[in-house]
Amino acid sequence: GREIHLKSRPHGEPTPDNFEFVTVTVPEPAEGQVLVRNHFMSVDPYMRGRMNDAKSYVPPFKLGEVMDGGAVGQVLRSRSPDFKEGDFVVGTGGWREYTVAPAKHYQKADPSVGPLSAYLGVLGMPGMTAYVGLLDLGRPKAGDTVFVSAAAGAVGGVVGQIARIKGCRVVGSVGSDAKVKHLRDDLKFDAGLNYKSAPIAESLAKACPDGIDVYFDNVGGDHLEAAIGLMNNHGRIVLCGSISGYNATTPAPGPRNLFLAVGKRLTLQGFIVMDHGDRRADFLRDVGQWLREGKVSDVATVVDGLDQAPGAFIGLLRGDNTGKMLVRLAKD
Ligand code: NDP
Numbered sequence: 001g002r003e004i005h006l007k008s009r010p011h012g013e014p015t016p017d018n019f020e021f022v023t024v025t026v027p028e029p030a031e032g033q034v035l036v037r038n039h040f041m042s043v044d045p046y047m048r049g050r051m052n053d054a055k056s057y058v059p060p061f062k063l064g065e066v067m068d069g070g071a072v073g074q075v076l077r078s079r080s081p082d083f084k085e086g087d088f089v090v091g092t093g094g095w096r097e098y099t100v101a102p103a104k105h106y107q108k109a110d111p112s113v114g115p116l117s118a119y120l121g122v123l124g125m126p127g128m129t130a131y132v133g134l135l136d137l138g139r140p141k142a143g144d145t146v147f148v149s150a151a152a153g154a155v156g157g158v159v160g161q162i163a164r165i166k167g168c169r170v171v172g173s174v175g176s177d178a179k180v181k182h183l184r185d186d187l188k189f190d191a192g193l194n195y196k197s198a199p200i201a202e203s204l205a206k207a208c209p210d211g212i213d214v215y216f217d218n219v220g221g222d223h224l225e226a227a228i229g230l231m232n233n234h235g236r237i238v239l240c241g242s243i244s245g246y247n248a249t250t251p252a253p254g255p256r257n258l259f260l261a262v263g264k265r266l267t268l269q270g271f272i273v274m275d276h277g278d279r280r281a282d283f284l285r286d287v288g289q290w291l292r293e294g295k296v297s298d299v300a301t302v303v304d305g306l307d308q309a310p311g312a313f314i315g316l317l318r319g320d321n322t323g324k325m326l327v328r329l330a331k332d
Contacts, residue, residue: 001026002306003096006061010051013247013317018051019067019310026098028077034103035077038093039330040302042070042120043313044154048246057272067095072109072119073330083108090119095309097329113288118298121154121324123287129240129273130158131283134216135166136276137238137269142167144213147204147230149223150243151192152179154324158287159216160189161296168214171207173200173223175319182322186297201226211235219244225255231264239270247317299323 007020029035047069050061061067071093075083080103083089091106093099109119121127133155140146146163150156151172160183163170171191172183183192193203204226213235215227220242227237245252261268290296301321303312309327316325 001096001098003066003094004306004309005065006051006063006067008063009053010048010247012249014048014051014310014314016310016314021306022066024096027100029079029100031079032102032104033079033100034075034083034089034106036071036073036089036091036093036099036101036106037076037330038071038073038097038099039328040072040117040120041093041095041306041309041327041329042125043309043316043325043327044069044125045241045243045246045316047313048317068092069094070120070125071099071329072116072124073099078103082106088116090124095306097306113284114291114298117300117302117324117326117328118291120326121300122158122291122296122298123284125273126154126324127158127287128276128280128283129155130162130216131287132273132276132279133238133240133271134159134162134214136279137271138214138216138236140166140168140214144168145171145208145210145232146214146216147171147173147208147212147227148216148218149173149195149227150218150241151189152182152187152322153218154321155240156216156218157187157299157323158296160187161290162287163214164188165290165295169210171204171212173204173219179319179322182299186299195223201229204230214238216240217242221245221252225257228255228257228260228266231260231266234265235267237266237268239268243317300326302326302328304328 005020072090075087082103088109089106090109146168148159152174180192183189191207211232218241221244300323
């Protein structure tokens with residue numbers, strides 16, 4: 001099997017040189033382990049942080065070792081009572097074609113709820129991030145204006161669709177006119193804006209005539225500052241990510257208007273999805289139902305083959321994706 005190792009740490013934007021392809025002999029699973037053939041692997045923004053040698057909520061990738069990450073696949077051999085051959089599973093498969101890992105690293109992926117790839121997107125970590133962040137931290141009420149940035153992405157697209165289900169007016173920001181069209185036509189947002197074609201503070205003010213009640217922040221920087229300026233009293237800002245700064249080589253200045261949070265009595269709250277495992281059953285029940293009813297759609301940009309994984313990851317950070325960015329490793 002082939003796998004991808006971290007060869008060097010990027011300075012700024014990652015480059016193909018940071019990655020190394022290695023062919024390994026796949027070991028037999030030991031007692032308690034499973035051998036999984038990966039069908040799809042995930043590239044995610046948080047992986048950029050793990051390429052740096054810096055302390056964070058997940059440890060850095062190690063040089064010369066396989067890059068870790070979410071994957072879905074099929075069990076080829078099992079030495080655990082939890083799974084049998086042929087089961088579909090989701091877990092930390094990593095950037096590789098085959099994974100041997102403890103069964104406890106995996107959960108079953110039920111193909112009757114949604115396609116296997118959805119377990120890395122709307123039915124997986126990004127979908128759960130949207131669900132927990134919006135509902136538990138954002139606490140939207142019907143009639144609220146909800147603004148979400150990186151709105152055509154894996155997390156943002158689900159945030160907007162759930163906010164619509166909850167009766168909110170939904171505004172999203174994205175980096176292209178094609179994505180604005182996608183927000184409006186496919187995801188049924190009320191308004192979309194392209195932050196590259198006009199200053200975000202101006203276009204956001206136009207799109208939110210009644211102010212903002214919930215801002216789901218995936219971007220940070222100028223987006224966060226613009227949202228703070230438009231928040232209504234007692235508004236909630238869900239601090240989910242800050243992708244505008246992930247490739248930065250020096251820290252970006254904070255929002256210059258943070259003091260407005262005082263007078264507006266805002267709540268700004270950060271969260272990490274993996275702390276909210278107790279919500280997984282609720283998440284799968286609700287989002288699974290919305291998916292079946294067609295109220296939430298499963299959107300992905302899929303590239304083929306392990307060879308494409310570094311490019312998919314670099315492209316993700318540039319906005320090449322609509323919906324979840326995935327790498328397909330096997331077709332059957
Ligand atoms: P996305 O699918 O949204 O992909 C990233 C998107 O970010 C790109 O498509 C691009 O879209 C946008 N982007 C890139 N650079 C910039 C920029 N400078 N300014 C504005 N937008 C930019 O990724 P995910 O849905 O997986 O993740 C979205 C966010 O959620 C990230 O910040 C991530 O770190 C965070 N996250 C947090 C979790 C948590 O537990 N707190 C868990 C999972 C994700 P465009 O073309 O619109 O620019």
